[in-house]
Amino acid sequence: MNIKTLIQLDYTRICESVSSFCLTEEGKKSLAERLPFTDKLEADRVKARGMAWTKLINAGTDTVLTPRPPVREVFGTLKTLNAVLPIESIYALGLFCRSVMEVKNFFTAKTEEKLPSGIEALSETASLLPDLSEASAAIFRIIDSSGKLRNLKELQEIRSSIQSIRRSIEQLIKSYTTNDRLQNALQSNLPVLRAGRQVLALKADYRGKIKGIVHEVSQTGQTLYIEPHDVVQKNNELIREEFRLEQEIRRILTTLSAELSRFTESFEKALSLMTELDTSRAAALWGMENRCIFAEDADKNHPLRIVQARHPLLYDKAVPIDIEFRENHRVLIITGPNAGGKTVAVKTLALFALLNQSGIPVPAEAGTRLPFFKSFFADIGDEQNIDQSLSTFSAHMKNVGEMLDKADKDSLIVLDELGNGTDPQEGAAIAMAVLDELIEKNAFVLVTTHHGSLKNYGYTHKNCINASVEFNEGNLQPTYRVLMGVPGESRALSIAKKSGLSEKIIQGARLYVENRQTDISALIRGLTEKYAALEKAEAECRLKEIDLNKKDEKIRSRDLELKQKEIELKEETLKQNKTFLCENRRLLENLVRQLREGEITREKTLKVKNFITELEQSIQAQSADLDTKQREWKKERTQTTDSPPAKKRGQAVFKVGMEVYTANSKVRALIVGKGKKGEWIVQAGSMKISCKEEDLRPAAVQKERSSSPLSQAPSFSVELAPLEKEAASGTLPVCGASAAVASFELRLLGMRLEDAIKALERHIDICTIRGLHEFSVIHGKGDGILQEGVHKTLASSPNVKSFCFAPPQDGGTGKTYVQLG
Structure with a gap:
């Protein structure tokens, strides 16, 4: 990636701005130095994390990441043999371990109901974090939460000895300062520290009053700082114990450092993932503050488009612009007046492409689409170089030559004022030849120019599209809006007049223009008016399309309601059939058994006839009730426009x-x-x-049939074999879940996995025997155990042709459609 190009397109400035939202030094450094990704999968992963953070922040649950000290330098020390980490570094490492574990637990613990949907990208990243609980425990076993060394058992005895010696020194010093005989000999009753040792300030005239070592003499010579002999011994003991304490602390830190060195690889992996989380969160926060969106992917059927785009460095001064390419258009030629916003427009588009491939949202509105590029080139501004004896034109041509050598179909090229800096006719010719070469390479090109020849070039090439920056003729001011499809006038005479050039000069220049070239201003104005009319017509069409979409949505909603009622009626009918079987099956079994076991008497015959009569009456009652419901249902259907x-x-x-x-x-x-x-x-x-x-x-x-198995299934009734025949053969089914009834829907909710699988296998066999080729299985979502077991069983069954999840309106992933072979 060409760093010069990134600087010219303001990419580095935006990255620095985004990095200020990071919580860690590693995150700020990583984001400030980030280059656009040339691997689309990596770019999509970073964007997905940014979008997930946006949802998390909007939900008010963005509390998992917290500031912490930098630790990258600590890893380098850990890799050094026999290195000893200072307590400050160990404390920073401990805070890092705690932060990693908090993030890991936040996203991987069973708290899905507390987190918003659509944050899978963050959960996946958090699941990759290594477990640093052992390292954290080792660190905080030695130091406390404030970063101080704990009062370990091996240090207690030494510290106790030090305290005892200090008390003895204080008592000895006090014996001198409270001695009445020495009141006149001492300059102060308080001890003084010299070289870390407690000494007395003795007047020089009383040198012989106290025996000891003189550590220092005042500048006037009137005061001696003396350490009494008995205090000398105690101070020596204190120094020895303090040295012993330092050695023990060093031993503890050495042991801990060696233990932590085993986790170096895990530390580095965790830091990399934590930095990714920090930078993607910063991008989301920056995007929310600047009213940004994450751009969609452009493709052949959905070309590049930016909606109400604003250059992020212009803040509130930015005028939103719209740029939309058509299919097969790869070259955009923008013309118009000076200071009209041509360069800002192409730089905004190119900057958006860079930010999009860095996982950073862009300040635009929904509907913005951007292609994916693998290389970026820009030639913007005055490139004159005195050291290399290059003129402006020569410098530009050198840049263009390098671009032509490296450009391909995955390149984005920005050419500002192409062909300027030399003879206009020759410059325009070179510009068109350059565009010919770039079109042949199928590169994506953004061009600004004042050359009239290039305006005509944009019309004569199918890969090109003209655009212009709007100019207000009333106040002679640019509006900075981009008009797609029409070229723009340079307006040099109008701008020169507004800038202070005399009317005489302006008139003279106008005569030269009229005499030397054809005036195409009228043509351009006509095209501009036609474009405005077209834009108005398109706006009206869009409003009508929105209205039609709303009506279509209402019709689809009504159709879904009708389908739902139809399904509910079928379910009710099947439920009644099952209830009917359950209520009468056992009684009928007893009657058949009585007929088989004993003689057929008149009483038994009457009993069977009475049962059959009651059964017929019950069936007739249910049939009448179903007919009534069907008539009501038919009446409702005739009132809808989408029914047959x-x-x-x-x-x-x-x-x-x-x-x-x-x-x-x-x-x-x-x-x-x-x-x-x-x-x-x-x-x-x-x-x-x-x-x-x-x-x-x-x-x-x-009419086109629905893909839903339920919507394709006919009204269904099961014909059972004569009861006497089934009873005689011993195949009479029993009431319950295992009854041999083929059903359009099998409910497994609340069942254990083993029982559910048996019920599913039996239902597949029953449907195969009864000739029912399609049914649905309601297994719910839950933890996914039942869902996974059902799908494994369906995949392994030779009778199953295919299966798939139901559409969202019919249960989604909690329901599976099954088609038998």
């Missing part, structure tokens, strides 16, 4: 081979035969069912 068209009885003539809708279902079925009076036999998928003619509706137009 309902037909009154007698309006349609049904025949074999005709496609129809059955009952209240949206599933298409085929009439395959004539049933009883007023009924037809229809086939939906592999199922054949009998339907009343009044419940059928012609399916005139083929």
